[in-house]
Amino acid sequence: MGLLKFLNNNRSNEEQKLYDWLDDTTQNHTAIKSMLADDSFDLSILKDYKQFDTKNAWSKITSQIDLEDTPVVKSNFSNIYRIAAVGAVLLASVFLVRNFMPNNSGSQMAVITATDMMNEVTLPDGSVVSIDKQSAISFDEDDFMNSRKVELTGRAFFEVTKVEGKNFVVTGNNVNVEVLGTRFEVNAKNENKSVTVEEGRVRVYNDDTEVELTANEKALISGNDITQTYSNSNNIISWKNGTLSFDDTNMTSVIADLEDHFAIDIEIVDEASSNLENCPFTSTYRDEDLESILKDFNESIGTTYKIENDKVYISDLCK
Amino acid sequence: MKIDKQSYQAIFQEFYNMLSNYSNTIVHNSTDAEDVVQEVFIQLWNKRDTLQIKTQIKYYLFTAVKNRSIEVLRKRKMHNKYVELEKNVKESVEYLGDEGEDMVLKEKLHKSIRQLPPKCQEIFVMNKMNGLTYNEIAESLNLSSKTVENQIARALKLLRLKFK
Numbered sequence: 001m002g003l004l005k006f007l008n009n010n011r012s013n014e015e016q017k018l019y020d021w022l023d024d025t026t027q028n029h030t031a032i033k034s035m036l037a038d039d040s041f042d043l044s045i046l047k048d049y050k051q052f053d054t055k056n057a058w059s060k061i062t063s064q065i066d067l068e069d070t071p072v073v074k075s076n077f078s079n080i081y082r083i084a085a086v087g088a089v090l091l092a093s094v095f096l097v098r099n100f101m102p103n104n105s106g107s108q109m110a111v112i113t114a115t116d117m118m119n120e121v122t123l124p125d126g127s128v129v130s131i132d133k134q135s136a137i138s139f140d141e142d143d144f145m146n147s148r149k150v151e152l153t154g155r156a157f158f159e160v161t162k163v164e165g166k167n168f169v170v171t172g173n174n175v176n177v178e179v180l181g182t183r184f185e186v187n188a189k190n191e192n193k194s195v196t197v198e199e200g201r202v203r204v205y206n207d208d209t210e211v212e213l214t215a216n217e218k219a220l221i222s223g224n225d226i227t228q229t230y231s232n233s234n235n236i237i238s239w240k241n242g243t244l245s246f247d248d249t250n251m252t253s254v255i256a257d258l259e260d261h262f263a264i265d266i267e268i269v270d271e272a273s274s275n276l277e278n279c280p281f282t283s284t285y286r287d288e289d290l291e292s293i294l295k296d297f298n299e300s301i302g303t304t305y306k307i308e309n310d311k312v313y314i315s316d317l318c319k
Numbered sequence: 320m321k322i323d324k325q326s327y328q329a330i331f332q333e334f335y336n337m338l339s340n341y342s343n344t345i346v347h348n349s350t351d352a353e354d355v356v357q358e359v360f361i362q363l364w365n366k367r368d369t370l371q372i373k374t375q376i377k378y379y380l381f382t383a384v385k386n387r388s389i390e391v392l393r394k395r396k397m398h399n400k401y402v403e404l405e406k407n408v409k410e411s412v413e414y415l416g417d418e419g420e421d422m423v424l425k426e427k428l429h430k431s432i433r434q435l436p437p438k439c440q441e442i443f444v445m446n447k448m449n450g451l452t453y454n455e456i457a458e459s460l461n462l463s464s465k466t467v468e469n470q471i472a473r474a475l476k477l478l479r480l481k482f483k
Contacts (some may be wrong), residue, residue: 028424032431033482039475043447045421049429052339052353058331061357065364067324122434124473126480141438287328 058287123150126161127168133263135189155187160200175221178203184213193221242287251276251318262290269315279318322367330376331360337426338384341418345388355387381419431481435474442467443474 035041119131124144129137135154140147148163152172160168160179170177172188175195182200187193195204196218203212204219209226211219220227244261246254255276259266268276283300285293294305294312305314322330335356342352359380432440442460445451446467453471457464 028427029482031424032428033479035428036475036479036482041447042450043428043432043444044450046425046429046432047448048344049340049425050343050349051429051433052336052349054332054335057335057339057353057357058328061331061360061364064361067327067364120434122436122477124436124439124477126477128434 059289125163125168128159130157132156152186152188154189155185157183157185159183174206174224176205178205195219195221243284244286244288244293245284246281248280248282251279251281254281255314258290258293264290264310264312266312266314268317269313270317270319275318322363327364327367330363330380334377334380335360337422338380340425341381341422342384342388344418345385346391351391352388355391356384359383359387377419377423381422431478435477439470439474439477442470446471 121129121131121137123129123139124141125148129150131137132155135152135156137150137152137156139150143149148166148168150168150170152170158168158170158179160182167178169179170186172186173193175186175188175193177184177186177195179200179202182202183198184200184202185194185196185198187195195202195213197213197215199215201212201214203210204221204226205211206221206224206226208224211226211228213219213228216230218229220229244257246257249257255266255268258264281301283296285296288296290312291307294303294314297303297314297317298305301317302319303314303316305312307313338356338359339349339352342355343349346352346355362383363380432444435443442456445456445459446453451459453464453467456462456467460467
């Protein structure tokens with residue numbers, strides 16, 4: 001479903017005016033379409049057009065204003081939230097590190113590595129891959145349309161274009177995922193390997209086992225075992241949309257999600273950490289950095305924290 | 320129209336890059352351009368309760384950015400055509416003007432090119448934006464000109480897929 005259609009389906013009349021600016025895009029869409037119709041078009045109009053650092057600008061601005069000043073309109077909260085999330089994903093800046101290295105057959109392998117931010121890459125077949133930090137995908141540049149094979153190191157979210165009779169295959173770290181056209185996440189990091197499906201149907205297999213997953217189902221891969229389960233965490237793709245949401249979540253999972261999201265170690269310093277399992281926490285953070293979340297912890301549940309050598313120490317948690 | 324935290328951020332995400340580019344066409348300095356746009360957004364938040372935005376938000380934003388950009392020029396004591404233009408700028412006009420509409424379109428096009436596969440994007444930009452021939456590109460990237468041709472065709476195909 002396109003962004004516009006999504007918005008039109010999900011907003012009330014009062015919201016209409018606020019999002020009018022998005023409707024303009026349809027006009028431009030038509031203009032660009034007719035421009036592209038001619039092979040010999042000229043893009044020199046974009047020569048001076050730059051990509052500014054939107055993320056950096058946003059943190060500069062939020063350091064100068066008080067965003068918490070207004071109460072959130074509860075009834076529209078989730079919709080607006082989702083819209084903001086969609087916008088952020090569409091606008092995520094792409095910083096790519098590229099290496100081209102010959103593989104055994106001598107053909108060109110494209111290796112795309114995510115650097116500072118989450119990266120969105122369109123593959124030759126139109127499929128879109130969001131690559132997490134410290135992760136990379138590679139594929140055979142020359143043979144891709146024929147093989148539709150991508151190799152993954154780390155974690156990525158895939159929106160696969162349907163091509164009749166041509167399955168899309170992701171391999172990585174002894175997990176293979178085969179699909180027709182769907183949206184799913186593959187986490188092929190060393191521990192806790194998993195595949196989570198948001199939409200469609202995918203087949204997950206290795207040499208020994210095979211499972212088939214549909215929406216909201218998840219496969220956990222450990223060694224040669226593949227276990228089918230349901231995905232119930234709100235934060236499966238937090239790294240993709242920048243939103244961490246906790247709803248009566250026990251503190252052990254909250255800490256695990258934070259560690260995962262910020263790729264950092266968190267140590268609970270006080271002795272009473274056995275309480276963590278019985279210590280529910282509810283909050284939503286959108287595009288917040290680690291320190292502001294930790295500060296929020298301080299204020300809302302009375303913790304203290306320090307960061308030393310890239311490690312976070314939290315005291316007085318769930319006391 | 321009510322601006323809250325969520326809509327404010329959505330508006331920022333949508334408009335920041337194109338407004339910075341817009342301001343840059345007036346002030347011809349990236350740092351100044353970004354400063355202008357950031358000030359406009361801070362103003363938008365601080366005055367959100369009293370601001371009367373009767374038209375679409377983009378008209379307000381483009382007008383505000385234009386006014387502030389001209390202010391920057393005046394501070395630099397530069398006298399060029401934009402200073403003259405200032406007389407014609409009103410608060411919240413009902414149309415964007417050609418430059419504004421242009422920016423919206425450029426942002427959309429630019430964004431879709433940024434999302435092309437990296438190599439494909441590089442070749443496409445060299446040809447369509449910088450005007451290099453297939454042979455010149457082939458030589459500088461050490462590729463056959465057939466590959467260059469294929470990559471450009473691929474870029475076009477992907478873009479057309481996006482705007483079909």
